[in-house]
Amino acid sequence: MTTFTRDTEIFCDEEMLREDYQPESITAREEELSAYKTALQPVVNGAQPRNIFLYGKTGVGKTAVSRYLLNQLKRDTKQYDDVDLSVYWLNCTNLSSSYQVAVNLVNTIRSTKNRISTTGYPQQRVFDILYEELDAIGGTILLVLDEIDHIGSNDEILYELPRARSNGYLDSAKPGVIGISNDFGFRDSLSPKVKDTLCEEDIHFPPYDGPELEAILHRRADGALYDDAATQGVISLCAALAAQDTGSARQALNLLYKAGELARATDESIITEDRVHEAREELEQSQIEHGMRELTQHGHLSLVATLNLALAEETPARVREIYPRYRTIAEQSDIDPLVRRRMHDHLADLAMLGILNRQSRNEGRAGGQYYEYEFNVGLKLVCEVVDTLDGVALPRRIGEHL
Secondary structure, eight states: OOSOOOOSSSBSOGGGGSTTOOOSSOOSOHHHHHHHHHHHHHHHTTSOOOOEEEEOOTTSSHHHHHHHHHHHHHHHHTTOTTOOEEEEEEEOTTOOSHHHHHHHHHHHHHTTSSOOOSSSSOHHHHHHHHHHHHHHHOEEEEEEEETGGGGTTOOHHHHHHHHTTTTTSOSSEEEEEEEEESOHHHHHHSOHHHHHHHTTEEEEOOOOOHHHHHHHHHHHHHHHBOTTOBOTTHHHHHHHHHHHHTOOHHHHHHHHHHHHHHHHHTTOSSBOHHHHHHHHHHHHHHHHHHHHHTOOHHHHHHHHHHHHHHHTTOOSEEHHHHHHHHHHHHHHTTOOOOOHHHHHHHHHHHHHTTSEEEEEEEOHHHHOEEEEEEESSOHHHHHHHHTTOSSOOOOHHHHTTO
């Protein structure tokens, strides 16, 4: 008797529902594709490439469209002898400075040989090494910097790279930068000189609406699911739920995939709308749990301070009530506490992530306007996450609940 057998009822190719799947064609992004294609036309003409900035929320197709169109560009430029195109991708999620971006670009180009250390060089020396690598490659080079907003205000490289040729740092290479950002505000936060240089062509990817998400899901589901593996309303429901929330194709695909997994786990032969609702609840809880684990050190301290009050049934609580607990926990953890205003920023972040519920109160001249905070998720889940934190001294009350 075999322990594992292949699916014969739900998934025939579940890879097509995964986040990293690259479709053979792009659905519901005709305007963006047209603008992107126009911005890339100088590459085909053998000219200096334009610098392009893409922005929009996560899951709205920026990376998928880029991979699709750049693959088409690499294929089509092979017919021209005077165009030698190279494309390098760098995800900047864990990078917070121009220095780190430059080092990682050098190491991406060098692959596994002669990689340079991430520390120990002056920034200009790293830039010089990068220019040497680019000139050694020569031709047209597109550098795709995904999640570029993570570098924050340290944006010198976004000015230096596009101007490297005109400034005499490059002879044989013609570089172009494609910046991809999930943060609508990042473009506006760029220094004026960087904005003028990087955003020669900027393309906004708006959230998908319900019909667009439904079209995307139908195309993926046709290859991912067996015939009649989902009831009639499942695709529409996944699309509608994602459209109402984020307008993200990624969210819609995750809903359908998770609903299929839940059906498979219970030996059901068809995905129902009930499974979609169940999938939504599980994914939301997982997302919130991930958000709590990924907080900064002071975010964790703010979380623990608020939890301490919640377990004592002292929430909703104001900042002036949370802050003393925060200071005490920080000092017990040998961490220098932030001033009250900065700690309040971390509470606001917790509310933005859906972990806390923030309510504005106004008591007029007597009490003024203030915020109150309470948990928007189950305290059991918060306790489970807090129990795994390193370097945070947990108050006795929390310890009693673990």
